[in-house]
Amino acid sequence: MNVAVTHFNYLAVVVLMMIGLYVLFSTGNLIKRMIGLALFQTSTALFYISLGKVSGGTAAIKIYPDSPEARALAAPLDPTYVQQFGVGGVVYSNPLPHVLILTAIVVGVATLSVGLSIAVRIREAYGTVEAGEIEAVARLDTADAGRDP
Amino acid sequence: MILFEALYVAPPALTAQAPILVIAGPLIGACAAALSPGGRTAWMVSMLTAAFALWMAVAVAGEVAREDVIDYALGGFAPPMGIALRIDALGATMALLVASIGVMGALYSGHALESEVKAEKHTLFQSGYLLCLAGFLGLVFTGDAFNAFVFLEVSSIGTYALVAVGEARDRRALPAAFNYLIFGTVGATLYVLGVGFLYAATGTLNMVDMAMRLATLGDNSAVQAGLAFVVAGLGVKAAMFPLHGWLPGAYAGAPSLVSVFLAATATKAAIYLIIRFVFDVFPEGEFGEIFLSWILAPLAAAAVIICSVQAVFEKEVRRILAFSSVAQVGFILLGVSLATPAGLSAGVFYLVAHALMKGALFMAVGAFAISVRARTVEDFSGIAREAPWSAAAFGVGAASLGGVPLTMGFLAKWSLVSAALETGEIWIVAVLAIGSLLTLIYVGRMLEAMFFRAPGRGAERAREAPVGVLAPLFVLAGLSLWFGVDATLPVSMVNASVSALVGAAP
Amino acid sequence: MVDALHLVGGGLVVAGALLTLLGGVGVLRFPDVYTRIHAASLTDTGGATLVLLGLALISGLTLETLKLGLVWVFVMLTTPAAANALANAAFSAGHTPRIGAFQIMKSLAAGEARSDTQRRETSDDDKSSPP
């Protein structure tokens, strides 16, 4: 089959990543940069999750084998498929990427809050959050370095 | 290894758990520091914890010397299922390095913090410091690619804030910390992305398992891109040449304790992880060779030349040292890119040498900063007369950086050159020579100002730093000297490290 | 019996979805914030009631039904409260309604309110900045 169909998820994730990176690097506004960074990180999460999807699968919360619920979940799938890839008569999606991404989301919010707090302090110290203006002031600071502080 | 036998007094029950205690110790210490009532207590906690981590690191190193490789399965689950720590000689060396710098930094922080960080922030600062220490130690020990990301972030998140705290002295620390955060997070995310591709290709996160599966799999586009992203992501953290933009500002702006610690450990841990991936995980074959000789080596060479030139034209001492760090990372990676046992061991030896001397240099600058607010080379002129001991230590570090004989830096440069000559890569020798010359120029500029000029405006008010600051400074400078004369210990450890790696060399 | 319940439940879900769809059309087509808020909050609560009732019929008397009830309670509590807060915020920020008695009064008084509103509607994009 066509790559655009079989790998649609991955391609969409690539587009999202590009958007995130573009937002990050095309603006001088520190807050907007953080938003771009968050977008970039989230798209990585989407990538991992896409990797772990098993077609016809269900969330990796175990269902008692041979319960009506389990049978209902297996019903629309090919029995040999369930036999081969299922566990206890149910096909589950891969839990490992979910665990990893849980961690990554947490890291994302940690980075976001630390980054924003630094941006707030920058606003207090420089009176602006535009990178260009900050650089201009910082250059003056550097030039001042020779003189007495 | 006799040294380890002598130092190695940990009871067997502790030794069995030493690998995890190296990491868990600072973690628990960070909590204790955060809970402690005042800065003094927090400092003591910091000292004790760092010393404990060093003790355990020594125990691990002794164990590795006996058994070559230690595997420690966390949670009692065997590797591909659970997370495992995997420590070989290189990991043990790195842990010793990081933990020693950690102890020196903790000792140093007793006095240095007071002049640079508000008293109310001391407890949290020490807590953050210990978290960074735990993060780097975890990064060095872990055998799991994703776990490495977690520790990368543990160390980074703490570091961003610690760098930003330097605003009390210099408000440029704030944008520098923000830049660092942006670069660092992009790097970490690229790393995760790369690990994701490798995971997609192999289905495992454990590095050993991954390497085994990659060896049978060969490389496809996902694997190649995965490795590229991993190295690019770590390259940001390691300040590999085009990705080093965050470093000068961060090192220059951070409180001096943080500069010391970062310069000596942060980039080194990332380089360590790059070595780990390139030599342990990469599948053998054309791709690895092309990567080393066509991407890594030219970039490293560019770093050596360009950043040394930038350091020559820089005015502020801390920024000179920071640009020099990027250049020195280039030296290390040049050695690594040779991919021969000699080149690799030269690279690793240079790494250790650079950690010690850059630590000493930043510490000495911090020692000056306790009494005077000096920034530029001009400000420092004649400071040797007012603060002779700190200046002497600075001189030793600078001599080592410049590659003066009888210092560790000389041995490191020498072994790099001979390794390059051995492979016949003349252009690398030329780059090394030009780089060393440029290093001598900026080192000479700083030393000339400090030792041979009349005291300037800033230096007049300088006083000698207290003993608490001088002690760790002298240890680091002394090690640079001692290992320059008698390098048996580092050389034996480095050789053991390299022989552990080189079997898998591409 | 069960099938009939499922059918009725499904029908209610579809009806609820159609109601929200209708609200969506309102949000797209109505002329100003207040009418859009009106459309959205009304159809959201109504649609939620229908959909959740339908699902409750399908699931029968289980723990899930209880949760559906909880979701319903939350939606009923929060959507109107949020709509109230939103309209309140918009109004106190000086957003003038474009239709209704208020607008007629205002246009009689000022004679130019329409253009005023239009200006506000377009320039409002950067409201996050302080004046």
Place this chain on the structure above:
Amino acid sequence: MSEIALQVNFGLNIALLLMLVAIGLAIARTRSLLAAILLMGMYSLASAVWLIVMDAADVAFTEAVVGAGISTVVLLGAILLVRAGPVRHNWRMTIAPAVLVLGVGGLLVYAVTGLPEFGDPASPTNAHVGRSYLIQTSDEIGVPNVVTAVLASYRGFDTLGETVVVFAAGIGVALMLGFGPRSNLPRAPAATGDHHVVLRVTAKLLIPLIALFAFYVQFHGDLGAGGGFQAGVILAVAPILHALVFGLRGTIAALPVRAVRSVATMGVLLYSGVGVVCMINGGGFLDYDYLFPPSVEAMIPPGLMGEPYHAHHWGQHFGIFFIELGVLLTVAATMVTIFYGFAGRAAEEPGAST
């Protein structure tokens, strides 16, 4: 599940991804920070539904509370403090990033072509370790939610690291914003003329419900979607809502800054303490099978906790319970600390607010 459910899943996947791309483009385009934040919240909402379609219920849970909730509040707090105007655009600043992004994108597309097909059950990812977890969890851990089992037990060390990252973020924000002017926090207003009755009453009703629900999510995490992290964020939402509606002053009076910070520390200590206890009892770090010394383990009658939970799983159960509790404490307290940092830093000079 019927056949149609599979088709719906397929269609939803595509529709939601397209929605995400559309929102992403809108974020890139907008010059208003507030609009970007609102769109980011919507992005999180939409991506969480997508996560459910991808069977990642636990992640959807987290994304819902973190992305749509905490991140939005923190971002709002930040733009209030920086009082930023519209983002300035400079066409020169768009070319170099565009080239860079296209380069990275090209590399990514090249890499993506080497991946196995989406949804392939036989891909290395889904066939190797991931499948082993699904098979072995019942025997080794004994909790139905495999994600919880992997998170808390198999990869418990990662989760410790994650908890420490959160803790570090709390320290970072406290170092940056915690010691600034927390001056003149406004008092609660007099009761007269209050025209936010609707919100106040609703909030009063919701706050205890939120806390209750957090504990449900916490203790239900073994059986269904949820766990310490999700519960922690939900629990933190209760004081945040209180502060938003009734004022920060009252919230800080009830939950003082230092106390909250200590709770965050306690969480990490509890987590690593479990690891240390396991070590003292002769196992490895975080090896919950050794959580109880053998003498205690021997006293437990085999059928005490029902058939699937034989004595071997006792340690695992309690280990997971305690570490999830540690995660809850750290996460909840840190989120509150972060909120305090942003909301409590009264940056505006008198009269500067609009």
Place this chain on the structure above:
Amino acid sequence: MLLAAGVAGLVVAMTMMIWRAIVGPSQYDRMLAANSLGTKIVLLIAVIGYLSGRPAFLDIAIVYALINFVTTIALMKFFRYRTLSRPLGPEAKDG
């Protein structure tokens, strides 16, 4: 079948909300769109849960409903008071 139709209807309604958020024109429109999108997503999650045979995911829908409210309050405070720390009440300085 009916549930699938319900999902389709909700998705179209979501698309409309996203469109409204993208075009604006005012921030209040975006807020409205975000809030309304939240409600629709709550419903969508509930319906998906039944459609795919795992109604246990209703917990997530509950969380959504809660979070949506908190976000809206935060936004309202943003507009009305320009601070997150002030209590709700009669405006001291109405703006």
